[in-house]
Amino acid sequence: RKEVEQDPGPFNVPEGATVAFNCTYSNSASQSFFWYRQDCRKEPKLLMSVYSSGNEDGRFTAQLNRASQYISLLIRDSKLSDSATYLCVVKAAGNKLTFGGGTRVLVKP
């Protein structure tokens, strides 16, 4: 089993709709969680951290479920510019960050 698993998608989303997807992790000792965004042929960039109580950043909402060992990302009112690959990142002890394979989101007019 991979340390961090994501549905590769693609998730085809009508513009203005809501889309949500999860990421599961295998190490119960994982301490920190993040979502990164990667555009086609570009480098990954931090989208948001995921806090235990859940957190929002504009149209983006991230949640953590430690009992079931997954995090989620929800995008409301999808924009064409939200089309990208969303990478789940998990940090266990030490400095090592493990990336998931990414979930591709395509927002269509």
Place this chain on the structure above:
Amino acid sequence: DAGVIQSPRHEVTEMGQEVTLRCKPISGHNSLFWYRQTMMRGLELLIYFNNNVPIDDSGMPEDRFSAKMPNASFSTLKIQPSEPRDSAVYFCASRRPGQGGNEKLFFGSGTQLSVL
């Protein structure tokens, strides 16, 4: 401010040749990471340095791969000899000291390596 700078942007080489990838982290950042990204395996951590010291190289595929960080502003990843299966995008990333749980990595634009 300049971000993480990687060179070259693209590298095409023949099997058996030596390849050297270069990275200049953001000034003031004390952690540096080398990642490799492929369609099949996603983004994999190869090695990371803290204060120029290699901390975890467990992701380095084999002895053909080596990485150095002679000073705080420069790192290299070398593949010798290169093989077609090494073809991938290689990313370098750096991070500020003392971030605690806020693990914001700043990535370079990557080096697209093709080994023929």
